[in-house]
Amino acid sequence: MWGAPAGRIPAAYAAAGRRAVPVTVVAATGFLLFRYGLGLPVAATYALFSAVALGGLSKIPGTGRQRAATALRALPVCWLLVIVGTWLSVRTWSAVAGMLIVGFALAFSAVGGPRPAGTAPGLQLLYILPSFPPYDPGSLGERLIGTTTGLALLIAAEALILPEPPPRSYRERASRAVRTAAHCATLLAAPPYALTGKAGEDAREAGAELRPLTVPEAERPAGPGLRHRALAHTGLATRTLLSRLARLTTPPGDGDQGPRVTAVLRAVANLSTATADSLGSGPEPVAAHADLVAARARLAATSAGPVPAVAGAASGPGPPVLPPAVLRRHAAVLEIADAALAMATAADLAVRGRRVAVPVPPGRFWYARSRAPRLWWYRMRGHAGRRSVFFQNAVRIALALTAARLVAGVDTLPHGFWATLATLTLTRTTMDETWSTIRRALGGTLAGALLSAGLLALVGAHTEIYAAVLPLWMLLAFTLGPVKGVGWAQGLFTVLVALVFAQLAPPTWRLAEVRLLDVLVGSMIGAVFGLLAWPRGAHDELRRAAAELLRRAAEIVVATSADVAAGRPAAATPLEVSGHRSLHQAVILAESAYAQFQSEPTLFGGQGRGAPLPGVDWQAALIAGHHTLWGSERLLEPPPVPLGPAAAESAGGLGDRVAGRMLLVSAALDPGCDTPAALVPRLDPALAGFGAEPPGAPRLYYATVAWLSALMTDLARIPRAGPAPGPATTTAAPARNTP
Template sequence: MRAALRELRTGTGPLPAAARRAVRVTLAAGLGFYVFLYGFDRPVEATYALFAAVALAGLSRIPGSGRERALVVARVLPAACALVALGTWLSVRTWAAVAGMLVIGFCVAFSSAAGPRLAGAAPGLQLLYILPCFPPYAPDTFGQRLTGTVAGILLLILAEATVLPDPAVPRYRELAAAAADEAARCAEVLERPPHTLPAAEAARASERSQALRPSHVDEAQRPAGPGVRERALAHTGLAARTLLARLRSLPPPESDPSNGTAGRDLVRAVRESAAGTAVLLRGGTPPATDSTRLRDLQVSLARTPVSGPGPGLRNAALVELADAALVLRGAAGIAVRGRAGAVDAVGPGAGAAAGPADRFWYAGEGPVRLWWHRLAGNSGPRSVHFQNAVRIGVALAVARTVAGVDSLPHGFWAMLAVLSLTRTNAVQTRATVRLALIGTLVGAVAAGGVLALAGEASTVYAIVLPPLMLFAFCVGPVRGVGWAQAMFTLVVAMAFAQLSPTTWELAEVRFLDVLIGSVIGMVCGLLAWPRGAHDELGRAVAELLHAAADDVQAATAAFGRPREVEPDQRVRHALAMAESAYAQYQTERARPATAPGEDWQAAVMTGHHVLWGGRRPPGTPPGPREEAVVREYGARVAAGLRRAAAAADPVHAAGPEEAVDPGRAGPEQAPDPGRAGPEQAPEPTDPGPVGSGARRPGPEGAPPVFYTAMGWLDALTADLALLDRGAGPPATGGAVAPV
């Protein structure tokens, strides 16, 4: 109680947020319903105005503030109108309505692959097809249905944008700019003796890095869409966290004065570049020369001969530090300026040699192509987005068949139960259905009592409906599915009692429909991937580790020579599949227990390390002795990755011959922070030249690129150790990966 009172007083927390949204949906739905029904005597328009607002605000869970939700609702308005039209025309026959439900149900549910905003709007869009797809077949009422739908959605947009504004939350660009500022401050400290970060500075850098973690960012602010700017903003956050990690772990210089001077010059250039990136992210105009100077210093240092492992480690770390700063600047430019920023991101010198054209591949693709990459990458049965869409599409089609064949009164309630109660695994669906049926039964009894006492006195229902809606949409999201079903049962009973003469039997019909829909949802959940993301995560991780092993072996075999193939698209695709499965796995509260040795987080982050290490910075070519050391080490790491893949999924582990065709998948972004679970993309630590292998003395006069490669392989070895012993949260790195 104290917590609830504190939330109400401060305006933050689930209860005040639910209260604000309840006021908006009640105003929009109630105004449209009462104006059409009592002002113009238009029951069809009234029905559609009510359900359109309820669908996109009560049933949907679009993240963000009221203004952000209003923008999303405005964008889906054409789709909502199209769904009402399809539902109206396909209701001519049961088979047509069922076929439409199967296809439309799948497509709308599959749109969740495009990010949390569309995923949040999907249930409401489903309802806008469900409502008109039932008899009577009345194409002559299409205009009335469309009018009510548009009016309800416009009222909702107006209410969301103007009524009870939500507290402001930091935008992701602001968080990234703060991280870039912190990187500049850390670099300034590292310019001065003893060239290490004090504990307080390191802690503050870690705090800024943590602020960019998906679990610490408001869901609406996570850049998760398939567009150029959203991909670039996700890349910016990952690069900022990596840069802060590199700064915290930068080894101090040794006594060699020339090495120290060159290092200080590069650290100063990193500071200038990071400060300019912060200005750019805040909408300013940074100096155009800071990135060019940093590239030149990176190339110079990478080609500087070293006299031992100490200077070699320092040089390799500085080259990687510059690389992280350059990627941060390039990604931020694309995030702010769109494709125009790609010209600066893919510049000459070190960055180009390190492969920025591949890192920023999305900057050269059109919007249709980017959407195709995202959807095609999730189009197979190994994608959890695809599995969820198949499950819900089939369940809705079955419910529509039952409702049509049995002429179920108010059959759309059965489909609504399928839509709102089906979860991603059978355990959660069963638990949800139990609570929903209890809540529906309680609500049906209460509604039956009201209907029996009030009879045909529609004035009573008109007075009761608004406060009931307000209470239902406020309490339901906070108290859970049982309360939501109980209150919604009362709401629909009071609404339908005003549309036509109604008896207490309406409550009985409501409970029967919810029971039928729940049974259908449970059966489909048992037949279609009943364990949710658990099984798929094992398969996805196994494929990721197999792809990583092949890429490591190819990269180290080509060490010392130009690599003919850029880092494998197969790794990107496998990483995208593993991360989406891991994100869903984190949301499944009733998931099966994790067996010993299953550290999915470490396995996912191994993919980041592989993509990062496949890009070697420019510099002095290695000699034959260095090549031999790296190749032998790479072969051992690849063998360990294959063993880890077999352990992750002993039955279904996919070898190279079973790999997903990378040409079909396309270069999909590796991390997807917008759909991230609480532990996705953990804070990066330096996976590079500070590893144990890099500390071992290399061949005399080994160039920095040798220490870079050894540090990369050391990081993968550390990941393998975590996978082997199933340790707790791994201290894994966040590579500057191509998103």
Template sequence: MTGGPERTAVLRRGIRVTVAASAGFYAFLYGLDRPEAALYALFGPVSLGLLSSIPGSGRQRATVMLKALPVGLLLVTLGTALAVRTWAAVLGMLVVGFLLAFAAVAGPRAAGAGPGLQLFYILACVPPYAPDTLGLRLTGLTTGILLLAACEVLVLPAPPAAPYRTRLAEALTVAADAAADPAGADPAGLREAGRRLRLSAVPEAERPAGPARRDRALAQAGKATRRLLDLLAHFTEVIPAAPSPRLSGRGAAAEGTELAQAACDALLDRVATLCNVTAGALRVGRPPPRPGTLEEGILDFQALRTNQATGPPDAAPPVPVLRRQSAVLGIAESARMVEAAARIAVYGRRTPPIPPRELFWYADTSTAGLWVKRLFGHVTLRSVQFQNAVRIALGLGAARLVAGSLDLPHGFWVMLAVLTLSRTTVAQTWAAVPKVLAGNLVGAVAAGALLVGFGRQTEAYAAVLAPGMLAAFALGPLLGIAWAQALFTLVVASAFAQIAPASWQLAGARVIDVVTGSVIGLLCGLIAWPAGARREVRRTMAALLRSCGPLVTHTVDVVTASPGAARSPSTLPTEHRLRLAEAAYAQYRSEPSGTPAEARADWQAVLMSASHVLLGAHWLPRFDLPVTTIPPGAAAWARTAAGHVAAATTRIAALATGDQRQPGAPGAPLTPPENSPPLPVLIDLETWLSSLNAELSRIEGSLRDTEHTVTGRGRPGS
């Protein structure tokens, strides 16, 4: 870590933790002569301040810590009670370890606090069994966390970041300017504004990743805004292709062209107004004015398109104008989705159903229902969150079993080693183990010399502890994991030597415990999903692609059927698979990439294409259901083109998992037959299917480049 802002943040955090831990430890040990309370007052700030990575400003972090305090007290109580028997402590460790790790599905703040909360149970569940000290333990822990929360607010607090609502408002302002004046818009600037909304570019504390209604709405508004900006960028690039009505001569065709372009301009003006209004509402935190204006404009726009398509043939606008209308419709529909999602995000409370209900299902769902859906949605072996929780629970449970069965002194260090060493891949764990062992060995030698030199002079250890904590907590993370472990070994040796008489054997016991924990962590990493998200990202992406194919064909069947003859397709299965794939991809991006060829697989493009499929599945049946029967030849073309796109998703899914090797299929015609009437539904289907086909072709090309690294038995990446 070499960046200036990151270095400053680490140093400030180290100072805050040192101040809080020192104040509580010295007050209880030397002021009140309560060593048990002093130990918990020390490890409380260390757990939530260092071991946890709670994101956000000082005030936000303090809020999370205060909310975590009751959970910590419960865990200490539970650990103290279950320490009576090894088997009881192990069972408790399995349950607590899984639940706290699985809490990551609730968002980055819960995920950040999880490791620190694990340590509270770990500290209490190891011998000696001392229920009579529970009051002192709870007092020390409460004091330590309250001191840390106060330091987060008062001592060099971390500055707040711009809320996600502000980022959305800025992006919508850019979109409004582009919609108001497409000719003067910069496509590169529009796409860059969209990239700033990617969650990877947003500070963790401001990412809308939780299961609550507000977070879901902000996340949906962000995706819809990115889509809106991409559509506007593409639209500004193809404006020159639209013929000018002044060059079309006089007559019905020229009048139709002029009328069509005037309708496009009017709808774009409505989009610009809506974007500005929504941006203002997001900035002030109040819902935008009454909805419906843009939707009314879309319906009028579609009525004009239908009238022109079903009127005299010589009055129909040329194909470039029809395609321009289709692009404007896509822009307007994306803006309507942004406005609806932003309204939910600002309002925050349960609302009446919003059409299409499947897309905004969370708007009228209870808060409890939203949590249940998020939790049970990840209770599957295909969820990386579930896999990580199982891996951590098994490691901690095994560590507690070994520490209790072998009666290791300071056995909680075994579980702490498992907790701090656990990575999502066995390769990452193996890379960390040598550094951890080397750091602990050096630290043990230094701690042994310290214990031999000072003997039982507690005043000397008291003088060393605070500067040692400052060095370990502020400099250790900057110097690397080996230095951090070495300095932390000195800190724990100095602290325990003040609580009870200690010899150089204390340092040796720490080395043994850390080695034991490292071996357990490696074994669990080998047993439980050793490849991390590399294999899972392929499986979830393949499942997502396989669900997209039928959705494409069903959507086309709906919009080409006789009026009223088909129902809109259900998108919930695809949306569920999209959430699992997004979680797997997020973890995959946090892990070291495999071979250079494997790194070329464009998984993000799969997520974007799936979102594109979902958007079409919702807005095409909503605004493009035909009012007249589509000619059989044109309907047959649409179904053939949809079948080609669906076959491409199946073929790419097979490439992703390595189940089979299929050559690329010959392309199907993605342009309607020349004798087809200029119906809006046919133009919109052409636009949708052509763009999907282009996206899938790029994805397939990236995967064929990685053919020799496809996951399988005995192959790289397996």
């Protein structure tokens, strides 16, 4: 926050203070009640650290009520961690093994979304606390009493003290965006069949509101469950629909788009309105969904192209031969209909789960009939590999915590709990950030140790003074620490630790010395494992994941274009085809790496091999992956339609050229490639072949060209800066050093 504008500082303090008050009230009340009221020092310690764990160390997103609900669901896990930690602590080898397994499991739980990720550090603390002296399984009952009391008071305080207004939910955002799509479709269904400037701007703003980075963390649909997946799918489909509506051009020729096109756009508007109502707990959009399916089928039949002859069938007049400009518009309108149907289906799944009322096609909605355990298994299996940033983070923190516990057990480090806690709180996902954090933390700890030593020497054994100062200092620490940064947080927490332990054992100024030693040991352990285990965090992994995504997408582009050119339908649903499954997995890994990349500061200098390439629009690469999957599925729907020799050659050639450009961008993004990392190819989205009109080409040809053109637009957006080159050429623009 040091560089924050002056106007934002008071808001930051207000937000930190709002979160600090419940934690301070609960931690101080529980500690003082058990320590002085009931004479139970062990319960006092656990009551205090339970509140600090889930209220201070954890970064649970959301309002107080949302945090209270998350803490309530985590209560059984907290009991289990205290029990397991107590019983495994009696021997060093069992404590070390437990730290490795539990540390990895808790850190890896971040695959479940922002709430498990935010809760994990606090749960780690609740396991670390009973893993250190005194090794007394006989005090387990008192430990559980303190833990339960502290967490129960925290849940009540979070829900009742200083309540916060809830932000708009993702469903509300999606409902607003869908209504915007309905308005756009209504305008396009009536003369002059075009969007006004304001409508286009509203469509762009509504789509931007659904981007994950613009949504509060607690409201992002990032979990592995059915409803979260469906709600995220709703957002993607809605953004796609808004984009396609905004790109629809005016009708060719005399400006009349035809009754069947108008019927489809009106059906899209009606379905969008019904979907928005459904997202607001209204009725299912069943009738509107069926109307759009019927209107889409009529338009598709109008411009389907030549029908293959069947032996023994009577010959009759085929569909009318339409001009290429009309076929292009039909293809664009059918894409709009496809996006609207996907949006409505996903929204119904998000609202009603497996009780969905609208038809759910396989492939794109593969998760619709799966139970929660199976979806969790898919999520964990998808990230159980060294290319996942979730896996990397879990390995890094588990090894660091295990090493800290081993050092504390073998060397009998005084207050080894503090060393392990320092390892937990100071280890970051990149080496540069870890070193920067450690430098500031050690400076803050030294200042806090000097202040603590003076306080302990001055006050001595007058515990009533420590008890009086504790709540005030706690409020100060939990308010200033999150705003001022890790240096202030460590310094204030060092004094807080001294105030607490001075009331549990005879105080001495050497307590501050031990605290400084433990933080030094813990930070060095974190630094070592930060250096050994993926020291560049998500920077390299994002480049590698995006490069792999584009390589997989290029394979699918080539295969799909070849199948369309040959008139072959898909042999199975897309996610059952190995290429589509591989691309789906690549999209998942790239999205998780991108999410972590957004939280990591850009601390690297230069643009040599392995640089983070902050001048790249990673979101465009992710969207290219989604568009590849969705377009391939749509184009390969049976029945097959022969394109004719000229159209088949054109479609296959365009597919090869688009795939080649995907591979060109992929090579520049890949940190393991010999291509200079500073050069990000900038492409012209308009390939020469996109304007070709082969004689007798059916609408499927123009749908294929539209898909390939959209992919080229995505590729052209990946480099953020630099002028576009001439047609059908590529240049290399240096990536910027600023995000």
